[in-house]
Amino acid sequence: MIDPDGFRPNVGIVLMHEDGRVFWARRVHRDGWQFPQGGMNTDETPLEAMYRELREETGLLPEHVEVLGATPGWLRYRLPPRAIRRRERLLCVGQKQVWFLLRFRGQDADLRLDLTDKPEFDGWRWVDFWYPMQHVVIFKRGVYIRALEHLAPFARAVAGASAVPAPTENLLHARHTPFRESGRRG
Numbered sequence: 001m002i003d004p005d006g007f008r009p010n011v012g013i014v015l016m017h018e019d020g021r022v023f024w025a026r027r028v029h030r031d032g033w034q035f036p037q038g039g040m041n042t043d044e045t046p047l048e049a050m051y052r053e054l055r056e057e058t059g060l061l062p063e064h065v066e067v068l069g070a071t072p073g074w075l076r077y078r079l080p081p082r083a084i085r086r087r088e089r090l091l092c093v094g095q096k097q098v099w100f101l102l103r104f105r106g107q108d109a110d111l112r113l114d115l116t117d118k119p120e121f122d123g124w125r126w127v128d129f130w131y132p133m134q135h136v137v138i139f140k141r142g143v144y145i146r147a148l149e150h151l152a153p154f155a156r157a158v159a160g161a162s163a164v165p166a167p168t169e170n171l172l173h174a175r176h177t178p179f180r181e182s183g184r185r186g
Helices: 046-058 131-135 138-159 169-173
Strands: 007-016 022-027 037-039 065-070 075-078 094-104 121-127
Touching: 007 046, 007 138, 022 046, 022 131, 037 046, 046 065, 046 094, 065 138, 075 138, 094 138, 121 131, 131 138
Parallel strands: 007 094
Antiparallel strands: 007 022, 007 037, 022 121, 065 094, 075 094
């Protein structure tokens, strides 16, 4: 499913431990790390897609998490030219995402990366809330910054201001926004 502008609807998941650290996962057979994310099916709401992707990518069930907040609209990023599949019937130039912040209510043993035939991740760790802003692949960086900035107040309400402080100027300077946020839904 690709919209008329060439963006694939997607959900992103920031899974947060009680202490403000977030789940950071390593892509299978790659050196890249990221938050869980995945495409939406045509018959799914963003919330339904989030729970499906959560199960597929982390092994967690709804009872393992509590939804704390979500971005109010789509955040978009463009794929680098080398990643665009030009031979496809519908050209996908990037992703548009709704991001969710989830409080982790389970135990580390509940996290299972191997529940599907093709796992997305082969490793994970808990990192500081703002860590992903400087460590995600550059073309996703702007979306990560906007998502984390929006979700930070929800995170602070749970973990406290010392665990989720305001981002430093250095972190915000890392912003790379090849495509600006749009308030449009759909």
